[in-house]
Amino acid sequence: MNKNYLKILLNGLIKENPVLVLVLGTCPSLATTTNVTDAVGMGIAATLVLICSNIVISALRNIIPDKVRIPCYIVVIAGFVTVVEMLLHAFVPSLYDSLGVFLSLIVVNCIILGRAEMFANKNNVVASAFDGIGMGLGFTLALFAMATIREVLGAGSFCGISIPILRDYCVPILRDAPGGFFVFGVLIAIVAAITGKQHLKGAGCAGCPSAALCGKLGNCAQAEQSAEQEEGTANA
Amino acid sequence: MKKIWNDPVYKSVIVLTAICLVVSALLAVTNLATALVIERTQQQAVEQAMQEVLPTKNGFEEITDSLKALPETVQSVYREKGDAGYVVSLATRSQYSSADMLVTVGIGKDGAVCGIRITNYAESKDFGAQYPQQYLGATAQTVQAVDSVAGVTYSSAALNGAVKDALTAVQEVQ
Structure with missing residues (x-):
């Protein structure tokens, strides 16, 4: 495999993990991680949509006019989400029932639209497919980690299977919203410690893991400078 | 061009x-x-729900007469062959999403709800498991008194309307 593609694939797992580093897709991350089965199901569904939408958007990047690119992306993404939804409803009804409205909400998942805008419309089809796989796996991995902590410590079970001893000493708040935010914060801190990103506080655009790919197209210094100037004017 | x-x-x-x-x-x-x-899959879920809301070994027969006069949410009404009661299958749309909320209601010989199950619902996650059980024992006179759930008011109102329609349907076909 080409080294660049491997790098793109691995980027999504830790270095540019969509949930724990880019902090995208927070809503489904908190809502579907009360149990491991739902979290993995959500991760796989979002990964399929991410790969397909990245491929199509990358293939059409030279045809789609800039002014209508966002509506075009939304139509493509919504189409794939509906396809995945119909397939799950038909063949995995239990997962369809448990994911509920969050399945449809993949349409507005920032990770998918974000990768379409930041990566797929600037890179070739193969690289975009690898980005989709990497980001999707990163998303699934983050959800799996969050769900494992929340289900094992919050409900004393794993994938719905009760764990002896732990089930008698579980911390139910971990399954509720405050516990979700707590686990989310702890995981972000752990990933920051592993990847050595503590120094990035206040580093501005240069500290952003997607600096090279963002809408400023690498003009981070200028963007930062103008932001500082605006801030200075406001303070004056 | x-x-x-x-x-x-x-x-x-x-x-x-x-x-x-x-x-x-x-x-x-x-x-x-x-x-x-x-x-x-939905048909299988409805059949399973029928057994759950009104367990029987006798089976059910569908009532096809007078369905036109029933509330429009009523999809089908079944009579338990041993005359133990009725099962009503309903579809309501009075909620946020465009998908149907499918409800199966079992009504005993005494005219009270003896079982209820939601077979298709894609909104608030925990709503379908606990809340419907509050309707057990409700009759046409008492169904209005069941409270809604805060934060799930549209779905609660839709379910309340569906149970009311089920009770009306059974009164009509009896």
């Missing part, structure tokens, strides 16, 4: 329309492949 393609406004309209058409075709094909399976 080339002139039209080079005009940014026309190009935007053509590209967006073409993408919409292709996506619609993809959805139509997927729907063709999954619609029957989804219908069969």
Whole structure:
């Protein structure tokens, strides 16, 4: 495999993990991680949509006019989400029932639209497919980690299977919203410690893991400078 | 033709329309492949729900007469062959999403709700498991008194309306 593609694939797992580093897709991350089965199901569904939408958007990047690119992306993404939804409803009804409205909400998942805008419309089809796989796996991995902590410590079970001893000493708040935010914060801190990103506080655009790919197209210094100037004017 | 393609406004309209058409075709094909399976799965869920809301070994017979006069949410009414009661299958749309909320209600000989199950619902996660049980024992006179759940008011109202329609339907066919 080409080294660049491997790098793109691995980027999504830790270095540019969509949930724990880019902090995208927070809503489904908190809502579907009360149990491991739902979290993995959500991760796989979002990964399929991410790969397909990245491929199509990358293939059409030279045809789609800039002014209508966002509506075009939304139509493509919504189409794939509906396809995945119909397939799950038909063949995995239990997962369809448990994911509920969050399945449809993949349409507005920032990770998918974000990768379409930041990566797929600037890179070739193969690289975009690898980005989709990497980001999707990163998303699934983050959800799996969050769900494992929340289900094992919050409900004393794993994938719905009760764990002896732990089930008698579980911390139910971990399954509720405050516990979700707590686990989310702890995981972000752990990933920051592993990847050595503590120094990035206040580093501005240069500290952003997607600096090279963002809408400023690498003009981070200028963007930062103008932001500082605006801030200075406001303070004056 | 080339002139039209080079005009940014026309190009935007053509590209967006073409993408919409292709996506619609993809959805139509997927729907063709999954619609029957989804219908069969839902039918199985309804049959299982019928056994749960009114357990019986005698089986059910569908009442086909006088259905036109019943509330429009009522899809079908079944009589338990041993005359132990009725099961009403309903579909309501009074909620946020466009998908149907499918409800199966079992009503005993005494005219009170003896079982209730939601077989298709894609909104608030925990609503379908606990809340419907509050309707157990409700009759046409007491059904209005069941409280709604805060934060799930549209779905609560839809379910309340469905149970009320089920009780009305049974009164009509008796």
